[in-house]
Amino acid sequence: MNPAIYLALDFPDWFKANAFLTENELAGIPVKVGMELFYREGPALIEKLQKNNHSIFLDLKLHDIPTTVKRAMRSLAQLEVDLVNVHALGGGDMIQAAKEGLLLGNPSGSTKLLAVTILTSMDQKTMKREVKLTGDLPDNVIHFAKLSKQNGADGVVCSVHEANLVKKACGSSFLTVTPGIRLTNSQDNDQKRIATPTTAKNHGVDSIVVGRTITQATHPRQAYEQIKGEWEDGKA
């Protein structure tokens, strides 16, 4: 997979998403489509974006019994996006079922499967108190990364801070895709484990996901260019 900056298209509908892309001259850049937009627009949205040459990370974070996830993935595979994902917390059998479903729907294997380890909106305190996971947060991320690899995932979604450890544990070709990207002067919002594009690059991340730092910037195109510059140079 080529390194990419996926713009999180967190908009309520196609009209608003398309207007944002057009007004800011972001036609054809890689995009991440999440639940908000996909639940409103459905698979037709993916075709529209593909017609406009966008490569797509379809971020629906499936988490259900293995049979349901397998069937859902078989269906999603026909959209031929770059990346789809599940929650690793669904367990090894579910991750394996997701991969099987993907290959049934599109035997070329062109759609890669990622597993979300621990959401970047969660910190260690919440993980321990509410989710009741024992051990440190990075150890849990590594555990989920290994489990995902053993069960056929092509990579994980984690924070920049764990990317090095994931590569060490799972090998350099195992993909790391990291949200929680912020410029030095931008707001954290609900994200906890954040980092700059420069840090992401220096930690060996394969691709980054950026949403509000671009979509809520006063000058979105300028914010995109700054992120791209940092990401490509690995220095601020």
Ligand code: C5P
């Ligand atoms: O606006 P921001 O850059 O925080 O956007 C993050 C995007 O990445 C959101 O669309 C969110 O759903 C997604 N995401 C995430 N954490 C994950 C996986 C995806 O924040 N572990």
